[in-house]
Amino acid sequence: MDKAKFNAKGLLRNQQVILLVVLFAMAAFFTSQNSIFLTNAVFGNIISDWVPLVLIAIGETFVIISGGIDLSVGSAVGLSGIIAAFSMRYFTAHNMTDNLSLTLGLLISIGIGAVVGLVNGFLITKANMVPFVSTLVTLGAARGLCIVLTAGGPIADGPSNAIDLSVPKVGPFSYPGVAVLGLVIILGLFMHKARFGRYTFAIGSNAFAARSAGINVNRHLVKIYALSGALAGIAGMYFYLRLGVGSPTSGQSGELNAIAAVVIGGASLSGGVGKLLGTALGSLILVTVTSGLIIIGVAANWNQVVVAILIAAAVFSQGIRTLGKKNK
Amino acid sequence: MTSQTPIYEARNISKSYGSVDALVGVNLKIHAGEVVGLVGDNGAGKSTLVKCLSGAHQPTSGQMLLDGKEVEWKTPHEAIEAGIETLYQESGLAPDLSVSSNVFLGREELVKGPLGRLGFLAQKSMDKKAHEDLERVGIAVPASNRAVSQLSGGQRQAVAIGRAVSWASKIIILDEPTNHLGARQAGEVLNIIERVKSEGFGVIFISHTLPHVLQVTDRVAVLRLGRLVADKPTSEFNSETLLGTITGLIGE
Numbered sequence: 198m199d200k201a202k203f204n205a206k207g208l209l210r211n212q213q214v215i216l217l218v219v220l221f222a223m224a225a226f227f228t229s230q231n232s233i234f235l236t237n238a239v240f241g242n243i244i245s246d247w248v249p250l251v252l253i254a255i256g257e258t259f260v261i262i263s264g265g266i267d268l269s270v271g272s273a274v275g276l277s278g279i280i281a282a283f284s285m286r287y288f289t290a291h292n293m294t295d296n297l298s299l300t301l302g303l304l305i306s307i308g309i310g311a312v313v314g315l316v317n318g319f320l321i322t323k324a325n326m327v328p329f330v331s332t333l334v335t336l337g338a339a340r341g342l343c344i345v346l347t348a349g350g351p352i353a354d355g356p357s358n359a360i361d362l363s364v365p366k367v368g369p370f371s372y373p374g375v376a377v378l379g380l381v382i383i384l385g386l387f388m389h390k391a392r393f394g395r396y397t398f399a400i401g402s403n404a405f406a407a408r409s410a411g412i413n414v415n416r417h418l419v420k421i422y423a424l425s426g427a428l429a430g431i432a433g434m435y436f437y438l439r440l441g442v443g444s445p446t447s448g449q450s451g452e453l454n455a456i457a458a459v460v461i462g463g464a465s466l467s468g469g470v471g472k473l474l475g476t477a478l479g480s481l482i483l484v485t486v487t488s489g490l491i492i493i494g495v496a497a498n499w500n501q502v503v504v505a506i507l508i509a510a511a512v513f514s515q516g517i518r519t520l521g522k523k524n525k
Numbered sequence: 526m527t528s529q530t531p532i533y534e535a536r537n538i539s540k541s542y543g544s545v546d547a548l549v550g551v552n553l554k555i556h557a558g559e560v561v562g563l564v565g566d567n568g569a570g571k572s573t574l575v576k577c578l579s580g581a582h583q584p585t586s587g588q589m590l591l592d593g594k595e596v597e598w599k600t601p602h603e604a605i606e607a608g609i610e611t612l613y614q615e616s617g618l619a620p621d622l623s624v625s626s627n628v629f630l631g632r633e634e635l636v637k638g639p640l641g642r643l644g645f646l647a648q649k650s651m652d653k654k655a656h657e658d659l660e661r662v663g664i665a666v667p668a669s670n671r672a673v674s675q676l677s678g679g680q681r682q683a684v685a686i687g688r689a690v691s692w693a694s695k696i697i698i699l700d701e702p703t704n705h706l707g708a709r710q711a712g713e714v715l716n717i718i719e720r721v722k723s724e725g726f727g728v729i730f731i732s733h734t735l736p737h738v739l740q741v742t743d744r745v746a747v748l749r750l751g752r753l754v755a756d757k758p759t760s761e762f763n764s765e766t767l768l769g770t771i772t773g774l775i776g777e
Contacts, residue, residue: 392633392644395622399630402619409617410631411602469621 274448282443314426401468679710
């Protein structure tokens with residue numbers, strides 16, 4: 198690494214540093230408008246919003262770095278959550294202990310999410326459909342199934358202690374939240390320090406080069422979409438814990454928030470470039486804006502406008518920095 | 526040199542695509558430490574022959590021998606495993622990855638122990654080895670952890686060749702390696718080819734740029750309309766006779 202990078206100009210060229218600055222500036226602004234922002238209750242709420250978003254945004258980061266896009270993550274959240282809810286209702290009705298029931302629910306939720314991802318991977322690599330279309334198909338199919346299976350209503354009567362798990366216990370983090378934080382770190386290492394991530398970057402950077410280097414590109418793409426789906430499955434279970442029921446609308450438009458988080462985090466939609474830390478911070482900024490605007494009393498619909506401005510600003514600043522690099 | 530067993534040999538190779546005969550009974554020998562130029566007009570069959578030699582396509586008939594033993598490639602990967610590296614015209618580098626990541630792409634070194642089994646990379650070791658491997662063939666790249674996209678065209682081509690050299694054990698096939706390069710950069714690439722040759726590799730050099738062919742090769746094989754029309758030491762050609770042989774004005 199270049200030691201000379203640690204000067205002020207260099208720091209501003211670092212997307213993660215900019216994101217941190219933006220995050221602190223927002224927190225300071227919201228606190229100045231309404232001091233209640235700086236409380237554990239608000240932070241707990243922000244983190245509770247962040248956990249499911251960062252899960253699908255990380256899956257989306259792998260997909261986008263590989264040069265693809267996954268529009269189905271939001272629907273995968275919904276479908277995995279309600280299938281898990283149905284299963285846990287069945288387990289509870291058959292006198293299974295809450296903990297075992299929740300564990301199996303989690304595994305089922307991950308499994309359903311992974312199946313959605315595998316279908317994406319199959320459509321992309323075997324049916325030669327572009328990722329946008331493949332995942333648009335599964336977006337519709339999975340969300341449609343959610344409504345059909347539930348008739349639009351929530352699926353209750355699961356383990357009674359489910360909702361307790363979503364309560365903050367470690368600072369603003371609930372226990373599942375801590376587990377997800379650990380998972381984020383592990384996935385970051387897999388992205389930036391392990392072969393799995395290296396192949397992901399290589400495929401997004403030049404698929405021909407990856408293929409001629411002997412990498413099984415199709416198999417790796419299937420794994421990436423399956424990972425994205427599995428992470429959506431965990432998010433589906435997390436929504437279940439938070440609501441105490443399986444809701445057919447959980448994760449709705451989550452794919453757009455995930456893509457927004459990835460883009461704000463500095464990944465390139467043309468593939469080959471991105472950082473997991475960027476996505477983690479990008480998603481944190483999104484949920485902070487949402488909570489902050491509510492707390493300072495701005496009408497909820499302004500949220501979308503602010504997010505849109507953030508996306509534009511992130512992409513614009515990337516353009517400036519890339520230009521600076523080329524001129525050097 | 527010619528009395529030795531060729532390191533790689535194609536015997537009577539033919540390849541048809543439907544009713545089109547792309548190659549008809551072509552013979553080619555490459556010895557260790559020899560650069561063989563492969564030239565011919567567009568559609569002469571150069572690409573088809575390269576694809577057969579690199580395992581991308583299977584010949585319709587004929588034999589291929591590596592170190593005197595008959596071989597058959599079902600995939601390019603099998604040829605790579607056997608020590609034959611091919612540098613295609615289309616870039617074989619991932620621009621967003623670092624030099625060393627490209628050199629080691631598909632063959633990453635993993636750390637020892639359980640983390641290695643999870644796929645964790647021995648990046649420092651790869652950075653160091655990539656640097657050494659590139660230096661061995663005279664490639665000076667500023668830092669092997671630099672992204673390839675920050676290198677010049679000539680440096681990129683040098684890294685691509687360096688990558689091939691560090692993995693090939695026998696044969697390196699270079700398809701138009703001096704294309705799109707300026708004179709100085711092309712000169713650097715030709716120097717690298719000299720170094721590669723002196724390391725004992727057999728090199729197949731495909732090019733339209735005849736002065737480069739005359740400068741760097743030991744022998745030239747000329748293809749025309751899918752047939753081998755000449756295979757002679759480079760010293761027996763000059764640019765006029767080589768061009769004449771390619772176009773068919775000489776030698777019919």
